[in-house]
Amino acid sequence: MKPTWDIFCCVVDNYGDIGVTWRLARQLVAEHDVAVRLWVDELAAFVRLCPEADAQARQQWQQGVEVCLWPADWQPTAVPDVVIGAFGCHLPAAYVQAMQDRTVPAVWLNLEYLSAEGWVEGCHGLPSPQANGLRKVFFFPGFTPGTGGLLREATLLARRKAFEDDPQARQAFLRGLGVRVHEGARLISLFAYENPGLASWLDVLAADTRPSHLLVPEGRILGDVQAWLGESGLGVGSVTQRGALTVQILPFVSQDDYDRLLWCCEFNAVRGEDSFVRAQWAGRPLLWHIYVQEEYAHWEKLEAFLDHYTQGLSAPAAAALVALWRAWNMDRDMGQAWRELLAHWPELSAHAERWCAAQAAQPDLATALVQFCRNSL
Amino acid sequence: MKTGKELKPGTVIRIDNDPWLVQKAEFTKSGRNSAIMKTKLKNLLTGYKTETVYSADDKLDDVILDRKEATLSFISGDTYTFMDTTDYTMYELNAEDIESVLPFVEEGMTDVCEAVFFEDRLVSVELPTTIVRQVDYTEGSARGDTSGKVMKPAKLKNGTELSVADFIEIGDWIEIDTREGGSYKGRAKV
Numbered sequence: 001m002k003p004t005w006d007i008f009c010c011v012v013d014n015y016g017d018i019g020v021t022w023r024l025a026r027q028l029v030a031e032h033d034v035a036v037r038l039w040v041d042e043l044a045a046f047v048r049l050c051p052e053a054d055a056q057a058r059q060q061w062q063q064g065v066e067v068c069l070w071p072a073d074w075q076p077t078a079v080p081d082v083v084i085g086a087f088g089c090h091l092p093a094a095y096v097q098a099m100q101d102r103t104v105p106a107v108w109l110n111l112e113y114l115s116a117e118g119w120v121e122g123c124h125g126l127p128s129p130q131a132n133g134l135r136k137v138f139f140f141p142g143f144t145p146g147t148g149g150l151l152r153e154a155t156l157l158a159r160r161k162a163f164e165d166d167p168q169a170r171q172a173f174l175r176g177l178g179v180r181v182h183e184g185a186r187l188i189s190l191f192a193y194e195n196p197g198l199a200s201w202l203d204v205l206a207a208d209t210r211p212s213h214l215l216v217p218e219g220r221i222l223g224d225v226q227a228w229l230g231e232s233g234l235g236v237g238s239v240t241q242r243g244a245l246t247v248q249i250l251p252f253v254s255q256d257d258y259d260r261l262l263w264c265c266e267f268n269a270v271r272g273e274d275s276f277v278r279a280q281w282a283g284r285p286l287l288w289h290i291y292v293q294e295e296y297a298h299w300e301k302l303e304a305f306l307d308h309y310t311q312g313l314s315a316p317a318a319a320a321l322v323a324l325w326r327a328w329n330m331d332r333d334m335g336q337a338w339r340e341l342l343a344h345w346p347e348l349s350a351h352a353e354r355w356c357a358a359q360a361a362q363p364d365l366a367t368a369l370v371q372f373c374r375n376s377l
Numbered sequence: 378m379k380t381g382k383e384l385k386p387g388t389v390i391r392i393d394n395d396p397w398l399v400q401k402a403e404f405t406k407s408g409r410n411s412a413i414m415k416t417k418l419k420n421l422l423t424g425y426k427t428e429t430v431y432s433a434d435d436k437l438d439d440v441i442l443d444r445k446e447a448t449l450s451f452i453s454g455d456t457y458t459f460m461d462t463t464d465y466t467m468y469e470l471n472a473e474d475i476e477s478v479l480p481f482v483e484e485g486m487t488d489v490c491e492a493v494f495f496e497d498r499l500v501s502v503e504l505p506t507t508i509v510r511q512v513d514y515t516e517g518s519a520r521g522d523t524s525g526k527v528m529k530p531a532k533l534k535n536g537t538e539l540s541v542a543d544f545i546e547i548g549d550w551i552e553i554d555t556r557e558g559g560s561y562k563g564r565a566k567v
Contacts, residue, residue, distance in 0.1 A: 088411030088432055110432070112411070119405050123415050126430040129392045131378075131438045138413070138430045297406060 002035045003373070004080030008070065010089035011042035014220075016291070018045045019274035021086045022065075023151050023255060024111075027366040029064035031154055034370070037080070039070040048252055082107045082373045085136075100132055107376045108134060109369070114141040114150070114273050116305040121146035125372070139372070141365050143308050150277050152364040157281065157356075160263050173260050177215075177250055178237055185211040185246070189265045191275050192221040192289040197327060199228045201334035206243035213246045215261065217253060225249075266349075269328075283356040285321075285341075285348045290329055302329055313351050317344035379439040381414045381431030386477035387493045387501040389421065389440040396421040396440050398500050400476055404557075406433075417476075421495055440495065447492035447502065452484055459492055459502055468492060468499035478504045480537040481559055504555045509565045510534070512549050515541060528561075 005028060009021040021038060028034040040046050043055045046067065053062050058069045074092035079099050083106050085091055091099075099106050110128070124140040124147045141148050163169050174181065181187055188205075192198075198221065205212045216225055218236060225247060226234050234240070238249045253261060258275065262268050262282035270279040271289040279286040288305070290298045306325060310318035321344075324337040341348065363371075379388065388399040401417035412433035419426045431437070447459040447468065455472040472479060481504055488508050493501040515531035527543040531551075541551055541561045552562040 119403075119415075123405070123413065123430050126415070126428055128430050128432070128435065131390075131392070131436060133393055 002033055003082065003377070004035045004037070005082040005084065005373075006037050006039060006080050007084045007086060008039045008089050008091055009041070009086050010070070011040065011045045012087075014272060014291075015045055015049060016272040016274055017087055018042075019049060019255065019272075020151065021084075022046065022049055023274065024084075024366055024369075025065040025067075026063050027151065027153050027364075028370070032366065032370045035066075035080075036064075037066040037068055039068050041070040043067075043069055049255055051254065079106050081377060082109070084109045084111050084139075084369075086111045087113055096132070096134070099134055104377075105134070107373045108136045109139045109372075110136055111369075112138060112140045114277065115301050116143050116308050117301060118304070124148060137372075137376075139369065143305075143359065145362060148368045149362050149365045150280070150359060151274075151366060152281060152360060154364075156259075157360055160259070160282070163260060163263050170264055173257075174264060177253075177261075179213070179215060179248060179250075181213050182211055182246070185213045186267070187265045188212055188214050188267045188269065189261055190214055190216045190221060190225075190269045191219060192269055192271045192328075193292070194220050194224055195289060195328065196224070196331045197334045198224040201328075201338055202228045202242070202245060202247075204335040204338050206245040208244045211244045211246070213248065215248055215250050215265065217250045217258070217261070219252065222249065280352075280356055280359060283353040285345070285352050287328055288325060299329075302326075309355060312354065314344075314347060317347045317351070320344050321348060378436050380433060381435040381437065382412065382433035384414050384416055384431065384437070386475075387442075387503050389442055389493075389495055389500065390418075391438040391440055395423075396495055398474075398495070400426075400473065400501075402477070404433075419474075421498070421500060442500075443494040443497075445492045445494065446489050448489060449482065449484075449486050452482075457482065457502075459490065459499070461492065462489065470499060470502060474500065475502050478502065478555065480535070481508055481510065481533075481553060481555055483510070483533065483535040506555060507562060508553050508555055509550050509567065510553055512541065512545055512547055512551060514547055515545060517546070518543050 007021050007025055009017050011018050018040060025036045025038045028036050047053045047055045050062050054060055060067050074094050076094060079102050083099065088110060120140045120142050121144060123138055126138055128136040128138060130136060139148050141150055216222065226232055229240050229247060231240065234249050236249050236251045240247045259278055262279055265284060267285050268279040268282060269287040270276045272291050276288050290302045292298055306322050310321060320340040324341045327334050327337040384399050384402045386399055386402060389396050397418040398421055399416050400419050403415045406412040414431045414433065416429050418429055446462045448462055450458045450460045450467060457470050457475060459468050475482065488505055491503040492499055493503060510533050512531045513534045516529060528540040529543050530538055531541040531545060532538050539559060539561055545551060545564065550565040550567040552565045554560050554562045
């Protein structure tokens with residue numbers, strides 16, 4: 001009999017929480033022969049990632065995962081072998097009571113957000129014995145062996161390689177999105193939160209001697225793109241040119257198509273957690289727009305990642321990368337930082353592949369979770 | 378009830394009916410991660426020690442403890458002997474039991490501490506919020522700053538290092554806030 005898992009996802013905002021939990025659920029089902037029930041409190045966000053899903057269904061099956069609406073009026077349900085509360089979400093009180101009533105205790109995990117900060121290793125896998133006698137465990141994704149690793153499907157890098165080795169597949173994918181790239185143009189994807197620094201980056205791309213084609217999936221950055229273009233009401237399919245820069249608005253695509261989009265591009269600007277990790281698996285230079293927190297708490301997280309990521313880069317290339325990421329995340333001028341980054345492009349490209357390979361050498365998050373639970377059950 | 382965020386060294390919480398003493402508590406809040414408290418716990422019945430993590434809003438059963446005033450009598454190796462200031466009873470603790478306040482415990486200190494008892498057994502000692510210590514070593518003032526905003530490292534008699542204002546000199550007495558690891562408050566009037 002298959003082990004049964006429940007994953008609880010509370011959609012706070014955007015698509016990071018549901019993006020990570022949906023990806024994890026799919027991988028557990030596909031690769032680890034686990035029966036997964038994914039509880040989501042906002043199905044509309046889920047439908048954006050899984051367009052074939054029904055935003056009204058209280059229960060549905062998608063890609064082998066039982067997706068359930070996490071209702072405000074919680075109804076009693078059987079507690080499975082493993083329970084994951086994603087990102088510190090609070091499980092329904094009646095469900096926690098049912099966990100207590102279970103003869104064999106369920107493994108209860110609190111899956112945390114991704115961070116490269118040093119304290120993560122010290123907290124990963126530690127128990128959190130609760131007043132009611134239940135034992136929760138904190139599970140931290142991360143970039144080092146002392147953490148839970150990153151979400152990565154077993155065939156991901158092989159699929160990427162096959163896609164890259166097949167120019168027709170690339171062309172067909174881009175054509176399917178309505179993208180026609182001029183010969184020699186630099187293809188860039190842009191997925192970010194609102195960012196006042198965008199204009200200075202687009203200015204320098206438009207003035208560049210080499211053409212750039214910027215692909216912008218629908219999202220929060222669209223307002224800044226429109227403001228820079230001086231056009232309102234840009235929709236999916238809009239293609240606008242300013243100097244050497246072509247800007248194209250894309251639909252919000254599925255997770256698998258977003259991977260392909262990242263693999264097509266020379267440079268990927270990403271945000272939050274899920275797209276940030278996928279851009280690293282794409283093995284291309286990237287730019288991370290970190291989720292902003294009160295009192296600039298996110299800066300330490302940003303710097304911690306940069307400390308890891310820049311290891312092995314020459315000092316000038318590391319400085320250029322750090323300057324660009326800081327400019328993007330601290331609303332500074334992107335123009336000069338971008339020009340300096342271009343001067344180190346070959347080194348940064350090779351480094352992105354090395355980083356990808358080094359991360360892929362570690363166990364992935366889903367495998368680490370399964371191993372942990374097998375040892376705990 | 379106490380929340381995870383309220384845990385601090387000396388707190389005793391009940392888990393599965395056993396009393397656990399919080400020996401160390403480190404609060405972390407970063408990025409989108411939930412605020413967490415990493416703790417080092419000691420089972421007061423078995424002596425077993427473990428590390429745990431709590432979310433800031435986790436609710437935990439705390440144990441009501443007795444508290445008495447006590448002063449440090451003497452230190453012998455890793456053993457710290459405190460004396461009840463009212464009935465002169467002597468109590469011993471080892472260094473690990475007072476790990477969180479250890480940087481500010483030194484021979485000859487006269488601070489009136491709070492001795493924390495669980496079922497008549499001394500389990501921990503808490504220092505006053507503000508203590509006064511003498512600077513044993515620090516470099517001379519580098520910039521002649523008198524504002525107190527420029528900081529430099531200094532060492533106390535027991536070897537503890539902390540940052541002090543640039544104008545502090547060797548032999549000066551300083552006030553230290555003992556909460557959250559201990560930090561320089563200002564020059565003490567002795």
